Amino acid sequence: MKNKESQSKAPIYEALMRYKKARVVPFDVPGHKQGRGNPMLKEFLGEQCVSVDVNSMKPLDNLCHPVSVIKEAEELAAEAFGSKHAFLMVNGTTSAVQAMVMSVCKKDEKVIMPRNVHRSAINALIISGAIPVYINPGVNKKLGIPLGMSVEDVKKAIKEHPDAKAIFVNNPTYYGICSNLKEITKLAHENGMYVLVDEAHGTHFYFGKNMPVSAIEAGADMAAVSMHKTGGSLTQSSFLLLNCDLHIGYVRQIINLTQTTSGSYLLMSSLDLARRDLVLNGKEIFEKVTELAEYARAEINKIDGYYAFSKELIDGDTVFDFDKTKLSIFTRDIGLAGVEVYDILRDEYGIQIEFGDIANILAIISVGDRNLTIERLISSLSEIKRLYSKDKAGMFDHEYINPEVVLTPQEAFYSEKNSLPINKSDGKICGEFVMCYPPGIPILAPGERITREILDYIEYAKEKGCFLTGTEDIKIKNINIVEE
Template identity: 50%
Template structure:
């Protein structure tokens, strides 16, 4: 673990400001040359933004082989999260998730993974050639969403697959549920399994004592962290934190460089540098206000009646060891509404954008940039929606994701590279899928390449389509057709 470091420093941001102050005459890329070549855009976003949108050079270091100010900045980030080493990511946490899996898994290696993992994890499995051993998360049938993994299912999976190279965790889930990460790490270490943590929605958690604990803090080997989601940095900027001195950091770097751009945005990287400083120095103070707003919003929404804003009351339910209160999920089914419908009404009638909607819920992310006025606007809008659109007692029965994991017939990698043909979705029952289907957000696959398509899966996809869920993964944008393995007859 890195020694105590001065978290007030922002080495990359400082170097970028010094470069801008020096008034260099640029004969390198990018071609807009400090914004001069793109005046309309510069006028709107501000000239400073384009003045520091520059290319790698000696004084600014290089993301592909950091030895200067980027290395200093990533060391500070690693120390802030309690790790040994860190890398900046400008392809989002998706690239970090894939790098984690590829760092530990070779073709044919097993990896234990919750079924509600993000699509990027499936991408990592395809790229690595690993064999996924899915652990079914607990499903809360009252609100119709997947939670974390129970310790019982984790133990069973580890006992049945002692040769697995790694276990993949989500901390927290999109909706805020947290598995018992500390105990899972202990079990994995006894079995010499690596622990890889997707903390896309947990960048803030390490900086306040009343929030769930971060994976690195309890001994996980690697964590991919979306600083842009809840940490304050710019969209697409993330961190990969390493917590194992035995891990070959140069190998990890080479894996990241396989897919990450060689032209990393200094705007993105500098924003991580500053966001890390803010969290490290003022995180507890700022997150205290975030928690106050989250609790206020949750209480007021529950007072309206008909809605259920769920939170820490779920702790103790299957798959919920802890809960991230900054995720303000609201169940709307009892008003005879769908999450998709409430999302559309909020945007079209009240100019409010939520993070996601599903069949029965909406999810609002409360973070460093929220203020009480915005929470009040949400509360008032939900109160009016109940009065104008609510139809209590007319809510349909809960349609949950399929409770049984699909049968994996061949590895996702082999399926991805196999010969495929296109059929109507309804005609795919009994066949082997050649592509993924997922609702996005949150990007959790219903079916992935190599899995047998069942009637239950098709009916669930059709139910999502009927509610105008944003489905992705198939080449057909409307998911009327799907690719299956095999040649046309």
Template identity: 55%
Template sequence: MKRLDQTMTPLFTALKDYHSKNVIPFDVPGHKHGVGLRELADFIGDRVLEVDVNSMKCLDNLSNPIGVIAEAEELAADAYWADYAYFMVNGTTAAVQAMIMSVCEPGDKIILPRNAHKSATSAIILSGAIPVYIQPEINEELGIAMGVSIQEIERAIGKHPDAKAIFLINPTYYGAISDLAGIVKIAHRNGIAVLVDEAHGAHMHFHPELPESAMSVGADMAAVSMHKTGGSLTQSSVLLVRDGIVDAKQVRTTINLTQTTSASYLLMTSLDVARKQLATNGQEMIENVLTLVRDARDKINKIDGLYAFGKELIDTPGVYDFDETKLGINVRKLGLTGYEVYDILRDEYNIQMELGDNYNVLAIVSLGDTKENLDKLVDALYDISIKHRRDEEIKLKKSILKNPDLIVAPRDAFYSTKHSILLEDAVGEISGESVMVYPLGIPIIVPGEKITKDIVEYIKFLKEEEVVLQGTQDPYVDYINVLGIE
């Protein structure tokens, strides 16, 4: 098959041509090339606002692309070995929702791990699908969920052969990879579509030493956060589709149900340019990323009390492969929680990590990182290991990441009559809303699930650690909505 010329940037080129013509704007947006919003223009630069424009003939329209946007999407599909690519400007959340809503009708079953992002839960509510949750493997020493096993997938299909789709994560937030190729074969043998949340894997397709991407192993759809590790602007994403089980035309129709009709050309052109960079120079750039992260991981592992986990986890439960660009660091032997180290790094060393949890902090190492900055992280961690170490290490607690009982379908629970009660009084009740930690965005409880004592205690612990919690109507999560009339 002849590949397309990946040096081309049709949308970006068209936008530059539009800008060069100095068109007089009597259309939206109302700031009119930044003239009407000088304070922002003075801070971020005139050109940014000069190219913040609306859809027009020369720039195509994302809702029905037949020009330069269509050409840019075709190049993206070619770069990722997909049949179709759709630009998304509502984030990968919208892409995940479009995947599930394209395949699942009300009442259809979808198999997915319990550590799926909240966007999958939202899509289940929107589509009316019935979730069949499977248990990801848990690394109790690290206190985190890994991938799912082939055996768990086979058991789920055996119990639910009528499932329409399997939803998987490739990779997990911490870099764990399931045997995606094996799962695709099993699913397709049973006529089940494979939908992949590849939010943290935009880069993997472009280097041979990284795990395989969803499209390269034959998955039916993949939601790819180009902005996370692919270099595009925040909120820009790509939804990749393979012809066959999935109807690509239906996917486009589904996207248009929820995606804005006023798509940002800043976001779309960043996708165009980021795709070109990955396709033409990605291997070299990612080679540099791997060199940096491997060096940092080696140095961190020489610091007493720290463990930067990596490819040695391969062949442990739930880890078929591992994305080395995820620099997860276990800190519990310092006597500190990951939440504490996260705050110390930010407050005392001006270093922003991606997240902290009970036992770990996570750094995402990607195209824009430098040796200087990684050395600063290593030096800060060494400093923390001396200045902040406590005598007693954090004791391991058995993970509570076991599936709560689903009593009511999420869509039905979401639309049911609810009332608010104190969190500590909610044990045994059916939740009417989600509770999740952010970042991660993985729900602790979702609508329709039974609230247990362990879940209440875990949420209270997170509040004590001043972790950012989301999902409840009460911003402080002192109260939670449960099903039923008060």
């Protein structure tokens, strides 16, 4: 039970206010010295902000080894999320995902995971040397999107790889699709495996009403939560939730392998204040968000040619539940790839949505939205359909291609490589990533066989305007392949 009285505290924020009031003369870093050394920065960000952009010191604690106000903030966060401990993360959810994998898997140990994970999870394999056992997610043929993990596929993977250390679950997906997290967790624990959840898009599951089950509620062992995505903290700030018998000190050592020793107090205080706000006001906040998303979904579905999908996709398996706050919209029936609609919305209508892929767009709805902005999005989509729609013949009809894994990500990434023109790499083993960002889910990851189907997909994504990343060649004309 969350104690509202203790949860109304924000210890890091309060310590910063005491620091500011004390008028401390700084002979430490950062060198801008409370903004005085960089007037333009001070004018841009504001005096209040730069005056508390400070370094670790005894009254403000130390993120690498918290003993006072940061420790208290972590304990309040753990209580808020219902976990045994919560770590403040300032290197983004990327570092939280990497810390989860590296806390339970050493070199050559296996982790079962869906292939449509964020690049941060595969990066964790490159760093640690853990071996992925990929489960291909279900695919919705109409929408062309990857779905959740089938319980039967998880059972099969556990049976074939009983020595796996952990099961990694992406929940919810970018599109709002949720797996049967309780059943997957039960299966994993029965077989002595940890459950690690990339919950980047699920902060609101802990604080809203009638939400899909959260990782901690489902009994997962660790969860990486992007507080900045739907929780109101500053970009790059996240929580890593620990809910098992791993020693807190050991997990912190793992975090400290990759996280900065100069933790930003702006990011930490934003986590502190966002946690406070969500505990005190989360139910009302996410009730409003859900109402806005549901209204937008209903109105967009009245426009012939768009499909804003929701709980009707639920099948009890690969779509076990759906996050109604996600406004995911299928666009291919108007003859436009999602990324084309994404570009038109930004360039012609001044609307920036989260991402567009080859068949869908995603608009993030949050407490910061208003009825007026929702109406503007709806009317803009209607006008785009009227002005830009075309024949959908020849459009790509799927977002996910099952990979053939030849080498582990670490082996491939650190192997001797050659650079080839990407259109001549068919049949070779990929030595790097290729992905559209956002969302940052690899089309190709190190160690996978390059196929003509994948190359056609990459070419199509380029043509439609996807922002491709991951290769050493910034123009994505060449690709590094592993010498065989």
